[in-house]
Amino acid sequence: MIAFFTDNSSDILLKTWEHFYISIIALLLGVIFAIPLGIFLSKTKTIAKIVLAITSVFQTLPSLAILAIMIPFLGVGKVPAIVALFIYTLLPILNNTYIGLKSVNADLRKTGISMGMTPFQSIWMVELPLAIPVIMAGVRLSAVYVIAWATLASYIGAGGLGDFIFNGLNLYQTELIIGGALLVTALALLTDFILSKVEIWTTPKGLKVEK
Template sequence: MYQVIQFLQQNGGEMLYKTWEHLYISILAVLFGIVAAVPLGVLLARMKKGAEVVIGVVNIVQTLPSLAILAFFIPLLGVGKVPAIVALFFYSVLPILRNTYTGVKGVNRNLLESGKGIGMTAWEQIRLVELPLSVPVIMAGIRTSTVYLIGWATLASFIGGGGLGDYIFIGLNLYQPEYIIAGAVPVIVLAVLIDYILQKTESKVTPEGLKGMKEVS
């Protein structure tokens, strides 16, 4: 315990920077994942054939080892934060894509027919009916993806991406537990904190009236 306290006293500023670096890598990858996966999920929900094939291909990518994905991008993008973010982006897509597809497909078809009946365009149905009703399911995918990525982002240090993984691997190489604790504990705290924030965000972005409609459907 004394070694941990001494470590914090000596490296507190650097630890805050690495925590921010870790969060930056993770959140940016998730944001790219949302931008790519949500529209694709909506599109797949409208496809009569091929949707399961696309999700299956993405699922295969998800099963590839994290280090293999990171190593794959080194010849293409070099080392640093960029290849780390790109690799984490690939891992962020599946949970968001799958949940978006499931959520949109699960919307009550009668509501969509009612929307058509009052003259809604396809875009208005997506924006005003499908996405609001699918928010809880989509947000569950985003939460899952974000928590996973915060943990996987520790591997970014292997390719010079920085973050709290630096402390973990220094501790493993030098057999110094205080470094491992300094890297692992903030990762856990970040994951719990971000999950809580996203849970509150889900509650705020889901209109109360539409919550009730979803329960009825």
Template sequence: MGEFFTAAGDFLVNNKQEILVKTWEQFYISMSALLLGIIVAVPVGVLLSKTEKVAKVVMGITSVLQTLPSLAILALMIPILGVGKIPAIVALFIYTLLPILNNTFIGMQSVNKDLRGAGMSMGMTKFQSIYLVEFPLAIPVIMAGIRLSAVYAVSWATLASYIGAGGLGDFIFNGLNLYQPEFIIGGAVFVTILALLIDFILSKVEKIATPKGLRVER
């Protein structure tokens, strides 16, 4: 056990600069994919909540994409976009879509119909009803999907190392190739810490974005 902690300490001391660089790469890749997922999935989820027949088709397609192995999608990106961070971000973007899309759809569908009717009776247009009534009430459910996708993205970004995108996966795969457990454990620990930190930050964002009345209720 003493040897393990010594090796872990040596890993931290000898790779301080590289740990910072790899952690930033992991953060950049995963958060870029998450941001793209939010930009695409939230508006689409809102639209799908108004067209349930189309929603079934779109949800089916995204569910199929979600079942594809992440390494397979990364490999498919190489002939199209080459290697590096861009194909990794695109591949992770595909994986972030389903939780955000699904939760946006469910959140919008779960809004009380009486509240929608009250808004319309006050003279609101459909857009105003969505923007001022339905979407704010659906925020807790939508944020749950975003937080789930964020954790997925940080975890899956580890595999981006296979296509030269960098990140903490470099430590893990180098450790496997060189038979150095401290590299594997060090990389895995920092991935976990990063995922927990991002989830914590998003939980605070969720609290701020949730309407005050819902916060008290929750």
């Protein structure tokens, strides 16, 4: 394994950056899209059931199938990989945003409104801060998922650490497979650690739990 890291040091940096870039863009798009949608769905029960059911169906589709579907429309490379991974980030973030906002005590909402807050102010200043721990749990779950699934992006020429794994499979070189898998795992753990710190930073002091 030491030989793998010494012989591929420059490629490791490039592939790790490609893998992180693909994953983080997909995750950011998921956050930008899913959190506002989750807020909206928390106020519309009927539509929420339909949308959550649709996103659940997408979540059950095999990753390779989604990537293959992207090729006729977006070709190969990083763009179709990011779009496919974005689809996979939606359900955990959307579901947790919906659950987090729905779990906020109704009396707290009423208190905010009675103090003269608009519905938007109530969401921004009361409901979202209280729902942050649940929302961030969904973001962290999506981050781990998307880093793992980004390995398959290598199949459509998007690069990343999956190149090591698939080259190892094609060439019957175990060190490439294990080395690539270890790097993907390390990247996922590091990202989850960073997001755990973001969760602590964004959670209101009264809701923080020592970790």
